[in-house]
Amino acid sequence: MDELTGTILAGESFEALSGRVVVEDGRITAVEEQQTDSTDIVLPAFVNAHTHLGDSVAKDAAVGLSLEEAVVPPDSLKHRRLAAADRDELVTAMRRTLRYMSQTGTVSCLDFREFGVEGARALREAGEGTGAEPFIFGSGPPSVLDVADGYGASGANDDDFSAERAAAEERNMPFAIHAGEPNATDIHPALDLAPDLLIHMVHAEQEHLDRVAEQSVPIAACPRTNSVLEVGRPPIRELLDHTTVALGTDNVMLNPPSMFREMAYTEREFDVTPREVLRMATTAGAEIAGLDCGVIEPGRRAALIVLDGDSHNLAGTDNPIESVVRRATGRDVKRVVS
Structure with missing residues (x-):
C-alpha cells in the first residue's frame, strides 16, 4: 500500500x-x-493528446520554416530527416523524449507515428520501460493496425483515407485525422470520415463547430505549435463550448513536450479557466484514448x-x-x- x-x-x-x-x-x-x-x-x-515523437531526431531543426516546409509530407524537412535516421537513432531519440515526458508528469501520449508498420514497431520499442506509454496512431496501409492502437491520417486533402477508416471501424479501433490547420478546406471532408478525433481545428467556423457537436467528435488542440508555425490561433473557447477538447504539444522538433508549458500558454492566451485547462491536460486526453x-x-x-x-x-x-x-x-x- x-x-x-x-x-x-x-x-x-x-x-x-x-x-x-x-x-x-x-x-x-x-x-x-x-x-x-x-x-x-x-x-x-497528464495525457498529452497529440505528439509526433519521431521528430525527436530533429529538435529545433524546423524553427522559422513554414508549415509546408517544416512538416507537410512527403518532402518537408521533417520527413527528410526521418527518412535519413537509422532505426537505432530513431528509437533512442524517441525513448529519451518519452523519459523526459515521464519525468515531467506525462503517463501517456497520443502519437501520430509515421512510416507504417515499422514506424509503429519502433515507437512501441521506444516506449518500453519509460513510464510514458505511447498510444500509437499508425500511418500507411491499413495493416499498420496490426501493431498500432489506432489510425492517424495526415489530412483529408492529402489522400483518400476511406479504406483506412473502414479498416479501423472493422477492428473497433479509433481513427484520428488532422483538420483545419493551414485553412478550413479539409474540415468537412475530415468530418465526412466520421473520425473519433480531430487534430488542430485552428480555422474551424460555426458550420464546422455545429457538425463537431452533432457528431460528438473530440478535438486535440496544440496552440503552441500553431503559434510557432504561424498558422493561426485555435478558437479554444468555441471548441470547448461544442465538444471535448484535450491539449497536445505536437511536433517535438518545434516544442518540448511539456504539458506545464502548454497549460500555462493556453491559460494565458485564451478565454479559458485554469480548471478547464487542467481538464484538457488530464481527463480529456485520457477519455479520448480510453485510459482509466x-x-x-x-x-x-x-x-x-x-x-x-x-x-x-x-x-x-x-x-x-x-x-x-x-x-x-x-x-x-x-x-x-x-
Missing part, C-alpha cells in the same frame, strides 16, 4: 481537499479528507503527479489549481506515480 498526502485535486471538478490518496496494486482505493502537515499537491498525471486515469477517485488507475508545494516556486500559493496551471514546472515534480 502507498499513501500520498497533501492537497488533493480530487474528482472531475478537481476539488482541492486536504487529505490522502491510498494506492494499492496500481489502483486508487481511497481518497480521504483529513488534516495533514504535507505541503505536497497531488493531481492526475485522468481523475483522482477510488477505482481509477493510480496515475498521479506529486508536486512539491514547498518548492521555491510554489511555496505560499493561495490557489493550487491556478498554481498548477500557471506556475508549476517540471522542476516542481517530486514524484510521478504510474
